Amino acid sequence: MMRMIGRRLLIAIPVLFGITVLNFALIHMAPGNPVEMYINPSMTQQDIELRKEQLGINDPLPVQYVRWLGQLLKGDLGYSYATYQPVGEMLSGRIGPTLLLMGTALVIAYLFAIPVGIWSARKAYSWFDYSATGFAFLGISIPNFFLGLGAIYIFAIQLKWLPTGGMYTLGKQGDWTDVAMHLILPACVLATGIAGNMVRYVRSSVMDVLGQEYLRTARAKGMSEFIVINKHALKNALIPIITVIGLDIPLLLGGAVITEQIFQWPGMGQLLMQSISSRDYPTLMAINLLAAVTVLAANLVTDIAYRFVDPTMRD
Amino acid sequence: MRENKERPQDSVEQAPTAVEPVHPLLEVDGVSKHYTLRRNWLGRPEVVLQAVDRVSLKLMQGETLGVIGESGCGKSTLGKMLVRIEEPTAGDIRYQGKSILGLSGQELKRYRSEVQFIFQDPYASLNPRQKVFDILAEPMKVHGLYEGERLNRRVYELLDMVGIPGAYSERYPHEFSGGQRQRIGIARALSLNTKIIVCDEPVSALDVSIQAQILNLLRELQQSLGLSYLFIAHGLGVVKYISRRIAVMYLGKIVEIAGAEELFRQPRHPYTKALIDAHLTVNPRERGRRMLLAGEVPNAINPPRGCRFHPRCPFATDVCREQEPGLEGDGGHRFACHHPLAAAKGASAP
Amino acid sequence: MEQTPQHQENRQVTENAAENAAGHAASRAGKPAASQAAQRQSSSVLRAFLRHRMAVAGLAVFSILVLMAVFAPWVSPHDPYEVGKGFQPPSAEHWLGTDQTGRDILSRLIYGARTSLLVGVGAVSVYVIIGVCIGVIAGYFGRWIDSVLMRMTDVVMSFPYLLVILVMVSILGPSLQNIIIVLGILGWPPIARIVRGSVLSVKNREFIKAAHVLGFGKLRIMIRHILPNVLSPILVNATFGIATAIIIEASLSFLGMGVMPPMSSWGNMLNSAQNISTLSARPWVWLPPGIMIVLAVLSVNFIGDGLRDAIDPKRKTTR
Numbered sequence: 008m009m010r011m012i013g014r015r016l017l018i019a020i021p022v023l024f025g026i027t028v029l030n031f032a033l034i035h036m037a038p039g040n041p042v043e044m045y046i047n048p049s050m051t052q053q054d055i056e057l058r059k060e061q062l063g064i065n066d067p068l069p070v071q072y073v074r075w076l077g078q079l080l081k082g083d084l085g086y087s088y089a090t091y092q093p094v095g096e097m098l099s100g101r102i103g104p105t106l107l108l109m110g111t112a113l114v115i116a117y118l119f120a121i122p123v124g125i126w127s128a129r130k131a132y133s134w135f136d137y138s139a140t141g142f143a144f145l146g147i148s149i150p151n152f153f154l155g156l157g158a159i160y161i162f163a164i165q166l167k168w169l170p171t172g173g174m175y176t177l178g179k180q181g182d183w184t185d186v187a188m189h190l191i192l193p194a195c196v197l198a199t200g201i202a203g204n205m206v207r208y209v210r211s212s213v214m215d216v217l218g219q220e221y222l223r224t225a226r227a228k229g230m231s232e233f234i235v236i237n238k239h240a241l242k243n244a245l246i247p248i249i250t251v252i253g254l255d256i257p258l259l260l261g262g263a264v265i266t267e268q269i270f271q272w273p274g275m276g277q278l279l280m281q282s283i284s285s286r287d288y289p290t291l292m293a294i295n296l297l298a299a300v301t302v303l304a305a306n307l308v309t310d311i312a313y314r315f316v317d318p319t320m321r322d
Numbered sequence: 323m324r325e326n327k328e329r330p331q332d333s334v335e336q337a338p339t340a341v342e343p344v345h346p347l348l349e350v351d352g353v354s355k356h357y358t359l360r361r362n363w364l365g366r367p368e369v370v371l372q373a374v375d376r377v378s379l380k381l382m383q384g385e386t387l388g389v390i391g392e393s394g395c396g397k398s399t400l401g402k403m404l405v406r407i408e409e410p411t412a413g414d415i416r417y418q419g420k421s422i423l424g425l426s427g428q429e430l431k432r433y434r435s436e437v438q439f440i441f442q443d444p445y446a447s448l449n450p451r452q453k454v455f456d457i458l459a460e461p462m463k464v465h466g467l468y469e470g471e472r473l474n475r476r477v478y479e480l481l482d483m484v485g486i487p488g489a490y491s492e493r494y495p496h497e498f499s500g501g502q503r504q505r506i507g508i509a510r511a512l513s514l515n516t517k518i519i520v521c522d523e524p525v526s527a528l529d530v531s532i533q534a535q536i537l538n539l540l541r542e543l544q545q546s547l548g549l550s551y552l553f554i555a556h557g558l559g560v561v562k563y564i565s566r567r568i569a570v571m572y573l574g575k576i577v578e579i580a581g582a583e584e585l586f587r588q589p590r591h592p593y594t595k596a597l598i599d600a601h602l603t604v605n606p607r608e609r610g611r612r613m614l615l616a617g618e619v620p621n622a623i624n625p626p627r628g629c630r631f632h633p634r635c636p637f638a639t640d641v642c643r644e645q646e647p648g649l650e651g652d653g654g655h656r657f658a659c660h661h662p663l664a665a666a667k668g669a670s671a672p
Numbered sequence: 673m674e675q676t677p678q679h680q681e682n683r684q685v686t687e688n689a690a691e692n693a694a695g696h697a698a699s700r701a702g703k704p705a706a707s708q709a710a711q712r713q714s715s716s717v718l719r720a721f722l723r724h725r726m727a728v729a730g731l732a733v734f735s736i737l738v739l740m741a742v743f744a745p746w747v748s749p750h751d752p753y754e755v756g757k758g759f760q761p762p763s764a765e766h767w768l769g770t771d772q773t774g775r776d777i778l779s780r781l782i783y784g785a786r787t788s789l790l791v792g793v794g795a796v797s798v799y800v801i802i803g804v805c806i807g808v809i810a811g812y813f814g815r816w817i818d819s820v821l822m823r824m825t826d827v828v829m830s831f832p833y834l835l836v837i838l839v840m841v842s843i844l845g846p847s848l849q850n851i852i853i854v855l856g857i858l859g860w861p862p863i864a865r866i867v868r869g870s871v872l873s874v875k876n877r878e879f880i881k882a883a884h885v886l887g888f889g890k891l892r893i894m895i896r897h898i899l900p901n902v903l904s905p906i907l908v909n910a911t912f913g914i915a916t917a918i919i920i921e922a923s924l925s926f927l928g929m930g931v932m933p934p935m936s937s938w939g940n941m942l943n944s945a946q947n948i949s950t951l952s953a954r955p956w957v958w959l960p961p962g963i964m965i966v967l968a969v970l971s972v973n974f975i976g977d978g979l980r981d982a983i984d985p986k987r988k989t990t991r
Contacts, residue, residue: 405885407885431887434885439882441878441882449879450901464887510882510886
C-alpha cells in the first residue's frame, strides 16, 4: 500500500510539471499583452516598449517560463500586472472567503444529503423516496447561476430576509452574524448540486447494503432493527462515500466561480474573472496552478481511497 | 535450485504402423513455457512458474493425438503455443519441417490459415456482436480465399457441414445453445485451408448428451477432410473415444505417451494408472484395487525435485526424489518413470 | 450545478466500488454464462428503458426540444434578431415580452434550443471520438504507450474544468464553435479511461484470441471486434455529458464568455438579470430561459438514468 502511494506521488511530479507548462502555454497564447490594457494616450511608443521590457514580455517564451518557474520554486508568485501587488498577497486575501464558502457549502450539502439518502433507502419507493429523488435530480439540473438569481429574487428582494450580495455590510467588518447572513444564500446555492448527487449516491449505496445476506442473519438473530441499520448497514454503505468527497472538490471550485460572480463574494472566483479580463498573467497562472494542484491532490486521495474500498481494482 | 541431472528428451517417435519413416506434420521439440513471476533487484528471475517444461511430441498427418492431464498440467498452454497465442520460452515448433516461431507477416498468416484452434468456452469464443454469417465469412475475406457469391455458398456449406441450418446464419451467438455455438466455432475453424485443429477441451463446457454429438462431428470431419487433431482434455473417456494416440501430462511434462488402446490396456506410469482407475470404477469388485493418489497437484511454481510426481506416488524411492526420469521406451509406447508398472513386454530402464 | 465529466466517470466507477464493497462478489465471479447474461442485448435494453417512467418522460420532453430546435424558423413567431421597444411585458404580440433591445423573448427562446442542443451533442461527439481513439490505443497496445497516454490523461484531468474553459474561451474568443471545440478538447479523459478499462477486459476474451488465431490484423481486431464491445459503458457517460455541456454553455454565455448576442442562447438571455431592476421588476426576461435550461438538463439526466438502469440489470435506483 505504501509502495503504491509512493508510486502515485512520484507519478504526480511529472504531471505537476506538465500542468505548469500547459498553464503557461495556455495563458500566453491569449492575444494581446498586458501592456495594451493600460495604454493611455500620453504614453509614447518608447514608453510602451520600455514597459514591455520591464515586464519581460519581449523575451522568448521558454525563457519567460523558466524565469517564472524559478521564481515559483522560490515561493515567489510574481506581481500582478493589474494592481502591482504581490500575487501571493492577493491570493491569500481571497482564499479565506472562498474556503469559507466552499466549506460551508460542503457541510450543508452532506448534513442534508446523507440522512435524506439513508431515509430514502430505508423507505424505498415511498412518497418520501420519490420526492427526495425528484429534488436530487432537480438539484443537479438547475444551473448555479439561475438558482442564485432566483434565490436573490425570492429571499433578498421579495422577502428581504437576506442581503443581495457581498460578504459583509459596509462598516460591519468582523461581525460574524453579518457574514453569516451574507453566507447563507451563496453557500446553499453552491450546495444544491453536491447534495443532489450525494442523495442519490447514498441511497443507492445503502439500498445495496440493506439487501445483503449478513443483515438477514443479524435480524434472524433477533437484533433490533435500529442496531441492524446503524451498526452494520451504515458502516459498509458509507465507506465508498468517502471517495466521493474527493470528487466534489473540483466541482466546488468550478461552482464557486459562478456563485461568487452572482453574489459578489470576494473570493478567488471573482479574482479569476477579473484577471481574465485584465490579462493579468501572473495572477491567472497562480490561480490556475493552485486549482490544478488542489484537483490533483483530491484525485490522488480519491484513488488511494478506491484501493481501500475495492482491492480488485488495479491500474 | 535443484541440480539438473536428467537426460535430454529424446524425440524420436514412430507411428505404430509405419512401413517407411513418415515425416510428422507438426513437431514439438523441447518446448518450454516459463513465466517469471518475480525478479530480484538484479533482474534475475526469482520465482518462475514452469507451465510447460521441455515437452516434445509429434503429430502425424490424419491422426488425433490426445493430451490429457489435471488442471494446471500445462496442456492448454501447450495448445496455445502451437497456434502462437503464447510464445515458448525455449524449444522449437515445426510445421511441415519448418519452424513457426520466427514467422511473421504473410508467412505467419499462411500458417494460421492451415492451423486452427477450438476454444473451451463456446460462450466466449464468438463475438457477441457479429452475426453467424459474418463470423464465418470474415476469415475467408481476410485471407482472400473467396468472395461474392462463392463466399456466400461457402458459408452455407460450412454451416451444413456442422449441422446448423443455413437459415440461422442471420442470428447472433446468444441465440444459440452451447452445443450449437461450439459447432459454429468448428465451422469457423474449418473455413480456411485447415489441416490441423488444436482442440482445447472443446466439450468440457457442454452437457454430457451434447458431448457425444460434438465428438462424432469431429470424427466425421476428420475422416471426410483428412484433418489432424491435437485434442486436449481432462476427461479420459472423451479422449479415448477420439484419439489414436494419447499423451499424459503432469505438471508441465509428458509422463507417458502411447497408442490409445495400449495406454488403457497397459499403463506404465503410476499417474496414468491412477487416472484410469479413477475413471473406470464401474465394476464394484475392482474398486478395491484402485490406486488412489495422496495429496493435491502441487504448484508449478516450485516443482518437486527429481520426478515431479514423486510426492504423490505410492512407489517413490530415493532415486525418484533425486533424479528426473527421461522419456524412455520403445516404439509407440514411452514413459518417464524409474519404476514403471509391470509390463508383459518391453524393458524398463532405470 | 455542473457535474464535470470527471465526476460522472468517477461516480460510475465509485458506484461499482460501492456495490463491491457491499458484497456483490458473485456478480464478478466471471462465470462464462454469467458474463453474457449480465450484459443485456439491445432489444431487452430497450424494453427495460421503457419501463423507467421518468426516463420515458425525459425522452418525450427532449424530443420536443429537438423538434423545436429543428423547426425553429417555422415555429417561432418573430425573427429573434429583430430589435424594437425594449423591456415590453408579455402581450398579445409578444407572448413572453421583449428583452433589453426589444427582441421577442419567445423567439429567442426557441432559437436558443438550437444553441444548447448543438453545443450539447456537438461537444460530446467530439470528445467521445477523441476519448475512444485514445482509450482503445492505450488499452490495446499497453505497456509504454498505455503509460504515456494515461499520464497525458491525468494531466488534462487535473485541470479544473471550468477554469480552463474560461481561460481557453478568453483566448479563442467567445463563439459557438469555440465552445464546442473547447469542451471537446477537454472532455475526453473520463471517456478514455472508461474505454481503456473496457478494452483491457475485452482484450482477453476468447473471441479476441480467436481473431488472432484466424490471422486477423491488429487494426481489424481493434475496430471490428474490440470497439463494438466497448461502446455501451460510454453511452451512459455521454448522455450525462450532454447535460453537463448544456449547463456549461449556459454558464459561459451568462458570464459573457460564451455565445454572444444577438445570437440566442438561454445563458446570455439570463445575463441582463444581473441588473437588480431587471431581476426584480422584469421576471419575464430571465425566468423563461432559466426554466428551459432546467427542463432540458433534467430530461437528459432522466434519460441517462434510465439508460444506466436498463443496461445494467443489477442496478435499480429509480422506477
